[in-house]
Amino acid sequence: MFTQFExxxxxxxxxxxxxxxxxxxxxxxxxxxxxPEEILYAANVLPVRILxxxxxxxxxxPHIFGMYCPFSRDVLAQGLKDRFxxxxxxxIAQSCLHIRQAYTxxxxxxxxxxxxxxPMPHNVQSDHSRTFLRAELEQFKGAVEEWTxxxxxxxxxxxxxxxxxxxxxxLKQIFELRRQENPPLTGQEAMYLVLSSQMTDKRExxxxxxxxxxxxxxxxxKRSTGERLMILGSENDDIPFTEMVEQVCGATFVIxxxxxxxxxxxxxxxxxxxRLLEIANRYVDRVPCPTKDWPQxxxxxxxxxxxxxxxxxxxxxxxxxxxxxxxxxIPAIQKxxxxxxxxxxxxxxxxxxxxxxxxxxVEAFLExxxxxxxx
Amino acid sequence: xxxxxYPTEPLQLWGKAKELREKxxxxxxxxxxxxxxxxxxxxxxxxxxxxxxxxxxxxxTSEPYGATLAHNKExxxxxxxxxxxxxxxxxxxxxxxxxxxxxxxxxxxxxGGYPKPDFIWQDHICCSHAKWYQVVSDLxxxxxMWDVDVAAGPYKDVTPAKVKYIVDQLQDGVEWLExxxxxxxxxxxxxxxxxxxxxxxxxxxxxxxxxxAVPAPLEEKTMYSLYVLATLSKASREVADFYAELxxxxxxxxxxxxxxxxxxxxxxxxxTQPPWAFLKIFRYLERYGAVSVGSLYTFGLEGIWEVKEDxxxxxRTTPMEKGLEIKTRQQALELMVDWNLSKPEWQHFYHPQLxxxxxxxxxxxxxxxxxxxxxxxxxxxxxxxxxxxxLGLLKAGFPVMTFxxxxxxxxxxxxxxxxxxxxxxxxxxxxxxxR
Numbered sequence: 065m066f067t068q069f070e071x072x073x074x075x076x077x078x079x080x081x082x083x084x085x086x087x088x089x090x091x092x093x094x095x096x097x098x099x100p101e102e103i104l105y106a107a108n109v110l111p112v113r114i115l116x117x118x119x120x121x122x123x124x125x126p127h128i129f130g131m132y133c134p135f136s137r138d139v140l141a142q143g144l145k146d147r148f149x150x151x152x153x154x155x156i157a158q159s160c161l162h163i164r165q166a167y168t169x170x171x172x173x174x175x176x177x178x179x180x181x182x183p184m185p186h187n188v189q190s191d192h193s194r195t196f197l198r199a200e201l202e203q204f205k206g207a208v209e210e211w212t213x214x215x216x217x218x219x220x221x222x223x224x225x226x227x228x229x230x231x232x233x234x235l236k237q238i239f240e241l242r243r244q245e246n247p248p249l250t251g252q253e254a255m256y257l258v259l260s261s262q263m264t265d266k267r268e269x270x271x272x273x274x275x276x277x278x279x280x281x282x283x284x285x286k287r288s289t290g291e292r293l294m295i296l297g298s299e300n301d302d303i304p305f306t307e308m309v310e311q312v313c314g315a316t317f318v319i320x321x322x323x324x325x326x327x328x329x330x331x332x333x334x335x336x337x338x339r340l341l342e343i344a345n346r347y348v349d350r351v352p353c354p355t356k357d358w359p360q361x362x363x364x365x366x367x368x369x370x371x372x373x374x375x376x377x378x379x380x381x382x383x384x385x386x387x388x389x390x391x392x393x394i395p396a397i398q399k400x401x402x403x404x405x406x407x408x409x410x411x412x413x414x415x416x417x418x419x420x421x422x423x424x425x426v427e428a429f430l431e432x433x434x435x436x437x438x439x
Numbered sequence: 440x441x442x443x444x445y446p447t448e449p450l451q452l453w454g455k456a457k458e459l460r461e462k463x464x465x466x467x468x469x470x471x472x473x474x475x476x477x478x479x480x481x482x483x484x485x486x487x488x489x490x491x492x493x494x495x496x497x498x499x500t501s502e503p504y505g506a507t508l509a510h511n512k513e514x515x516x517x518x519x520x521x522x523x524x525x526x527x528x529x530x531x532x533x534x535x536x537x538x539x540x541x542x543x544x545x546x547x548x549x550x551g552g553y554p555k556p557d558f559i560w561q562d563h564i565c566c567s568h569a570k571w572y573q574v575v576s577d578l579x580x581x582x583x584m585w586d587v588d589v590a591a592g593p594y595k596d597v598t599p600a601k602v603k604y605i606v607d608q609l610q611d612g613v614e615w616l617e618x619x620x621x622x623x624x625x626x627x628x629x630x631x632x633x634x635x636x637x638x639x640x641x642x643x644x645x646x647x648x649x650x651x652a653v654p655a656p657l658e659e660k661t662m663y664s665l666y667v668l669a670t671l672s673k674a675s676r677e678v679a680d681f682y683a684e685l686x687x688x689x690x691x692x693x694x695x696x697x698x699x700x701x702x703x704x705x706x707x708x709x710x711t712q713p714p715w716a717f718l719k720i721f722r723y724l725e726r727y728g729a730v731s732v733g734s735l736y737t738f739g740l741e742g743i744w745e746v747k748e749d750x751x752x753x754x755r756t757t758p759m760e761k762g763l764e765i766k767t768r769q770q771a772l773e774l775m776v777d778w779n780l781s782k783p784e785w786q787h788f789y790h791p792q793l794x795x796x797x798x799x800x801x802x803x804x805x806x807x808x809x810x811x812x813x814x815x816x817x818x819x820x821x822x823x824x825x826x827x828x829x830l831g832l833l834k835a836g837f838p839v840m841t842f843x844x845x846x847x848x849x850x851x852x853x854x855x856x857x858x859x860x861x862x863x864x865x866x867x868x869x870x871x872x873x874r
Contacts, residue, residue: 127826129825131530131816131822161565161823168824168827169791169827171790172792183592183601185591187588195600196604358563359586361573386530388531388566388567391528394526395525395574
């Protein structure tokens with residue numbers, strides 16, 4: 065049932081090359097989920113998210129100082145190793161400093177015909193960020209039009225918005241099923257859904273999601289749900305870790321707060337006569353990355369709501385090593401969760417996860433959660 | 440062996456700079472005694488705006504405060520460990536961890552406990568800026584906070600919409616300040632402060648430009664004690680007037696050929712904040728007759744620059760020098776925002792090439808022989824893209840030395856290793872110790 069999504073994720077480069085060949089369109093690599101994919105779909109450009117390869121590498125040391133997160137270095141390594149040689153362009157929307165370095169180094173050393181830095185505002189709690197972002201989107205749209213040689217009309221934007229919104233809606237509908245006492249999909253399968261969505265043509269992805277939605281309600285997993293866990297924190301596409309927690313330790317991730325998970329798709333845009341303002345509003349209103357979550361910590365309220373809605377019993381807080389924005393939020397998150405009696409386990413991730421030591425820690429965490437049953 | 444090549448003499452304004460700095464910290468601490476207000480924010484905060492609340496409003500700017508704590512070996516360790524014990528990661532900005540530690544152990548280096556601010560007035564371009572004060576507010580049980588996002592893109596791409604975004608946040612901020620403090624905002628005081636800021640930051644750039652002279656009238660270790668005044672209170676008349684006096688003294692030194700380092704034979708620049716507990720590096724360099732004449736950091740953290748008619752870098756011409764009269768709050772805000780967006784140390788946040796280009800300009804115009812890059816684990820903002828800067832400088836033919844450290848956490852600095860690197864770098868430049 066999930067093979068297609070898993071294949072899309074595992075064979076992302078084959079997919080993109082094939083898409084290019086059959087569509088004759090351009091492919092753009094993006095570095096952060098604040099990039100407005102609606103405009104790219106409107107321009108018939110395929111946006112694919114650049115994620116790491118989860119393998120040790122030795123090519124980024126001259127380019128990124130070692131105090132920056134392993135994810136940003138892994139991402140840059142994909143460029144320097146020419147894994148994305150099919151890209152016609154690259155783009156980033158302003159978020160954290162770390163991933164920005166991967167983008168700028170890529171721009172310097174693997175130049176593409178189109179490269180765009182979109183100054184996505186940080187102060188998303190100010191209404192002025194909407195008009196500012198709208199103006200920036202206008203410039204971005206103009207740059208894309210110049211690149212592709214095609215004007216982007218309102219009808220094109222409507223099409224782009226619809227493609228992306230549909231994807232968000234379908235993913236959310238599937239994620240809603242995870243509220244059930246025995247969710248019909250695992251956290252690992254859910255992870256494949258979102259990750260594959262970031263690197264395939266969403267029109268094809270939407271069709272696959274619709275077919276999945278028809279089958280999922282009847283699906284019964286031949287495994288016990290175990291402890292209902294939430295996982296939250298930095299970028300996370302660490303499939304082996306998720307698999308280990310669910311298949312070896314016997315718990316289930318029922319929800320997440322990651323930019324490779326719910327933060328990517330949780331809210332749709334709200335129709336507006338001014339399409340660019342509609343898109344701007346969506347990115348201003350989305351569940352924020354910690355880089356933009358100030359002065360209030362709104363993400364914290366969202367996490368609490370997810371815990372309640374999904375019956376979460378314990379939370380694994382993960383953080384890419386050296387990820388400052390998440391490091392700045394984690395003490396506040398742990399304090400609130402502790403106050404609510406929700407146990408947390410903090411783990412620091414690197415390019416490869418040390419599964420042996422992590423297994424011991426996760427099992428100890430789960431045992432601690434089970435102690436009431438024991439005695 | 441005689442080592443003196445040029446005459447030297449002490450800087451006459453040195454004592455005054457120290458006095459101004461101490462007065463700043465004491466004024467902040469004692470503000471409440473006289474019915475005044477205290478606010479906290481970054482060295483890049485738009486400090487001209489709170490100046491509109493009255494002449495008895497004093498700030499504590501975060502980064503120089505962190506550097507002050509870092510310079511005190513025992514106190515800094517106490518602060519860093521307190522932050523770590525409270526759950527904050529050791530790889531976060533060391534100024535930030537020092538600052539939080541000062542709250543947690545309730546110690547102020549100028550006597551007494553940490554003086555809690557009445558409000559927070561912060562800007563945000565680095566990931567840590569607004570988040571820094573989120574934690575300060577958490578630790579103090581809540582402090583009214585206003586943050587202004589200034590990450591609108593590089594100055595080369597500035598548009599009216601970008602300026603407006605920041606101005607609009609500041610206009611709202613003025614209303615918020617009035618509501619938070621119960622004071623009426625005085626536009627005349629604000630406009631006066633904007634003019635002071637422009638004078639301060641342009642004059643500081645003018646001072647740094649004098650260091651193009653051979654021998655250099657100032658060396659970087661001394662410059663740290665001078666530029667800091669702009670990081671404390673760039674919008675104050677005292678700081679603007681001080682820089683006017685300093686410029687006159689430095690021009691006089693150049694006219695008379697007075698050197699900062701009498702045996703100058705190698706000219707260098709550094710990059711990013713230095714490891715504050717180990718400024719002895721600069722004295723060690725002097726044994727080779729090597730003088731660091733500044734850096735993009737000391738020149739452009741607060742100094743505002745422009746390209747002059749002859750193509751060289753010099754202090755940005757202020758609106759007042761252009762004969763422009765600043766009449767309204769809106770006009771002053773727009774000018775102030777545009778002025779700040781041109782800050783050299785804000786440009787690399789968007790692309791390292793922008794910084795490499797400025798560093799190459801300095802290397803050429805300041806007649807440098809080499810560059811020392813501090814890979815600063817303590818500041819992700821100013822270390823951003825530094826590895827690409829290295830590659831760019833090397834490609835242009837400039838010798839580059841790197842050393843790893845931390846501006847505010849001496850546990851991450853290896854003194855012996857760094858000095859060994861200096862020795863090797865000097866050898867590669869073909870210079871020997873001359874004293």
